Amino acid sequence: MKKLIIATKNEGKAREFRSLFPEGEVEVLSLLDLEEPLDVEETGNTFTENAILKAEEISRKYQTTVIADDSGLEIDYLNGAPGVYSARYAGAEKNDQDNINKVLKELSGVPANKRTARFVCALAVSSPGKETKTVTGTVDGYINEQREGNGGFGYDPIFFVKDKCRTMAELTKEEKNAISHRANALEKLQGILPEYI
Numbered sequence: 001m002k003k004l005i006i007a008t009k010n011e012g013k014a015r016e017f018r019s020l021f022p023e024g025e026v027e028v029l030s031l032l033d034l035e036e037p038l039d040v041e042e043t044g045n046t047f048t049e050n051a052i053l054k055a056e057e058i059s060r061k062y063q064t065t066v067i068a069d070d071s072g073l074e075i076d077y078l079n080g081a082p083g084v085y086s087a088r089y090a091g092a093e094k095n096d097q098d099n100i101n102k103v104l105k106e107l108s109g110v111p112a113n114k115r116t117a118r119f120v121c122a123l124a125v126s127s128p129g130k131e132t133k134t135v136t137g138t139v140d141g142y143i144n145e146q147r148e149g150n151g152g153f154g155y156d157p158i159f160f161v162k163d164k165c166r167t168m169a170e171l172t173k174e175e176k177n178a179i180s181h182r183a184n185a186l187e188k189l190q191g192i193l194p195e196y197i
């Protein structure tokens with residue numbers, strides 16, 4: 001079976017990638033399945049730059065095809081923050097609950113029509129001896145007043161999906177996979193992926 005490493009230490013992302021690839025066709029591993037994985041520093045100014053950094057470094061180390069995902073939340077009222085700092089918004093320990101609390105505090109009292117936001121996902125695919133390619137996917141929504149739902153990960157409990165009238169955390173796995181920024185980006189990658197795996 002073809003093997004693909006997803007250059008992530010985020011269990012939520014790894015779970016979604018496993019379910020986005022048809023079972024039995026591609027074996028999807030993440031850095032959480034490997035011993036002593038590298039920690040790639042995210043020094044880029046954009047999601048795309050960070051995805052390239054992660055994909056190329058991990059692909060070089062394991063000499064195999066790697067997809068990296070750099071993603072996050074852009075809130076218009078905060079001029080695009082937390083953006084590339086989404087994971088470390090409330091501090092270096094990358095705590096989802098602290099990050100959510102910080103966003104809710106910053107948007108406290110802000111009316112519904114000014115709470116527009118989007119999730120962005122940049123994917124980079126890298127393979128030894130091949131040119132790295134990137135794609136980006138997005139999904140639009142609003143920042144909810146409080147947490148709702150237990151599904152997903154990260155900022156999902158406060159991300160109200162425009163087209164679903166529920167938060168991302170209230171959607172089933174299948175519903176999220178049908179509309180998410182990650183699924184949207186992966187769809188764009190499908191056409192070129194066979195050249196890499």
Ligand SMILES: O=c1nc[nH]c2c1ncn2[C@H]1C[C@H](O)[C@@H](COP(=O)(O)OP(=O)(O)OP(=O)(O)O)O1
Pocket residue numbers: 007008009010013042069070071072073086087088099119152153154155156168180182
């Ligand atoms: O579908 C999503 N639903 C909710 N939140 C999400 C989603 N997708 C990204 N996010 C948030 C989580 C984290 O705060 C940041 C990603 O940061 P990002 O650096 O790309 O990932 P990470 O550090 O958790 O793992 P890694 O770099 O090992 O892939 O955006």
Ligand SMILES: [Mg+2]
Pocket residue numbers: 042087
């Ligand atoms: Mg990261």
